[in-house]
Amino acid sequence: MEYISTRGAAPVLDFEDTLLAGLARDGGLYVPQNWPSLPTEQIKAFAGQSYADIATQVIKPFTGDCVSEAELSEITHRAYGGFNHPQIAPLHHLHDQHYLLELFHGPTLAFKDIAMQLLAVLMDRALARRNQRATIVGATSGDTGGAAIEAFRGADAADIFILYPKGRVSDVQRKQMTTPDEPNVHAIAIDGTFDDCQALVKDMFNHAAFRDRVNLAGVNSINWVRVMAQTVYYFTSAVALGGPETKISFSVPTGNFGDIFAGYVAKQMGLPIDRLMIATNVNDILARTLATGAYTMGDVVATSSPSMDIQISSNFERLLFDAADRDPAVVSTYMAALKSDHSFIIAPDQLHKIRALFDAHRVDQAHTSDLMQQVFARYAYLLDPHTAVGYGAAQALNGDTPVVTLATAHPAKFPDAVVKATGIYPEPPALVAEALKRPEREIAVANDLTQLEEFIAAHSRVSA
Numbered sequence: 001m002e003y004i005s006t007r008g009a010a011p012v013l014d015f016e017d018t019l020l021a022g023l024a025r026d027g028g029l030y031v032p033q034n035w036p037s038l039p040t041e042q043i044k045a046f047a048g049q050s051y052a053d054i055a056t057q058v059i060k061p062f063t064g065d066c067v068s069e070a071e072l073s074e075i076t077h078r079a080y081g082g083f084n085h086p087q088i089a090p091l092h093h094l095h096d097q098h099y100l101l102e103l104f105h106g107p108t109l110a111f112k113d114i115a116m117q118l119l120a121v122l123m124d125r126a127l128a129r130r131n132q133r134a135t136i137v138g139a140t141s142g143d144t145g146g147a148a149i150e151a152f153r154g155a156d157a158a159d160i161f162i163l164y165p166k167g168r169v170s171d172v173q174r175k176q177m178t179t180p181d182e183p184n185v186h187a188i189a190i191d192g193t194f195d196d197c198q199a200l201v202k203d204m205f206n207h208a209a210f211r212d213r214v215n216l217a218g219v220n221s222i223n224w225v226r227v228m229a230q231t232v233y234y235f236t237s238a239v240a241l242g243g244p245e246t247k248i249s250f251s252v253p254t255g256n257f258g259d260i261f262a263g264y265v266a267k268q269m270g271l272p273i274d275r276l277m278i279a280t281n282v283n284d285i286l287a288r289t290l291a292t293g294a295y296t297m298g299d300v301v302a303t304s305s306p307s308m309d310i311q312i313s314s315n316f317e318r319l320l321f322d323a324a325d326r327d328p329a330v331v332s333t334y335m336a337a338l339k340s341d342h343s344f345i346i347a348p349d350q351l352h353k354i355r356a357l358f359d360a361h362r363v364d365q366a367h368t369s370d371l372m373q374q375v376f377a378r379y380a381y382l383l384d385p386h387t388a389v390g391y392g393a394a395q396a397l398n399g400d401t402p403v404v405t406l407a408t409a410h411p412a413k414f415p416d417a418v419v420k421a422t423g424i425y426p427e428p429p430a431l432v433a434e435a436l437k438r439p440e441r442e443i444a445v446a447n448d449l450t451q452l453e454e455f456i457a458a459h460s461r462v463s464a
Helices: 015-021 040-044 051-066 069-079 112-130 143-152 171-178 194-206 208-214 224-230 232-240 258-268 285-292 316-323 328-341 348-355 365-379 385-394 415-422 430-435 449-459
Strands: 002-005 030-032 091-095 098-102 134-139 158-165 185-190 216-218 248-253 273-280 294-296 343-345 358-362 403-407
Touching: 002 015, 015 051, 015 112, 015 216, 015 224, 030 224, 030 316, 040 232, 051 069, 051 224, 051 232, 069 112, 091 365, 098 232, 098 385, 112 134, 112 143, 112 158, 112 224, 134 143, 134 194, 143 158, 143 171, 143 185, 158 171, 158 194, 158 449, 171 185, 171 430, 185 194, 185 449, 194 208, 194 216, 194 449, 208 216, 208 449, 224 232, 224 258, 232 248, 232 258, 248 258, 248 385, 258 273, 258 316, 273 285, 273 385, 285 294, 285 348, 285 358, 316 328, 316 348, 328 343, 348 358, 358 385, 365 385, 365 415, 385 403, 385 415
Parallel strands: 098 403, 134 158, 134 216, 158 185, 248 273, 248 403, 273 358
Antiparallel strands: 002 030, 091 098, 294 343
């Protein structure tokens, strides 16, 4: 399996090089040269298998010759050995044909753990095999940072630097980044939005001299392996509900578009998905894009679902690449217009292809809170605000197929919003609660590329 950039001017890489590269050197995102396909009989046979065993089979086509099937099996079992539910991503039947896919049973109580734990094991293996060290950088709107730090804290071969928007994450999200005391961990508060943090990360990757000097590696969903890992739970949940004979629709709380793009990948691999619902909060750039064809940035509004407070959904570039018949010139034109004009118009034929599978729906703040209250009152189930947005969008889907809303975070990650909506304080698991009592170690760096690079270079253990 080889990987190509959405912008067409970066080297073609194998799986391991793609894992370590993160962002392509032309500013694009890596995708497989071809989408692999799983036979229907193989998908049927997933029924009754463990999550790790299914993950091995779904992921193996993407690793090519870089990882043997036996070694990949060891890796998946190691990655998912620390989750507090035996099914890793269990389904919860809420009512009628509506289900919640609980993705918050990992160490930081968010769906990011499912991909990040696997990414850390794969990256540790690759660095050890090459006798290399890496400087890992990432931007977070809340959950990615905690999951990445948890996965890489104490790693011998990597230093990790996570940028987050100061004052725009929940207290629990911040503490999960600032309380680890391992010397290779650096949680950096940036005065700005998630989009500012993400732009700084991309600028560092596009600064070739700095990238090479510190051996930069990325853990955001710009790294293909994040998307690859998230593809697995579309298969496990669909098979549990009768797939592949039964078509399933999914509603996905959406910020950077990586989680829902994983559903698109599962569809390309042969999983019979009916619809993919893009669920947004008031930062509704993707809902507006599907409605009008115009991808136009607005101001980022702080909400109770901060992981979705985004105006630049990076992984949407991967979908545009496929919609444009994998023409990198089209994607490059769009991305140049976004950088210069903060907007671009999707060609009608490409928009038609996107609408053939995707819907989009916006759920505002008041409705989010109402849904949290209603679900608790009717079904005695606490939703976090992101999952509430997903559930609200799911109700806008037409059709008679089972609908799975991705429950992306434990309610204990957003206690203030949950208490305000329901009057109930969501207790975190004991291990997480104890960790949050530790002293914080927050680092403030200016929203400036030069100052940020100087800080990282000074604190990275990679030789110049």
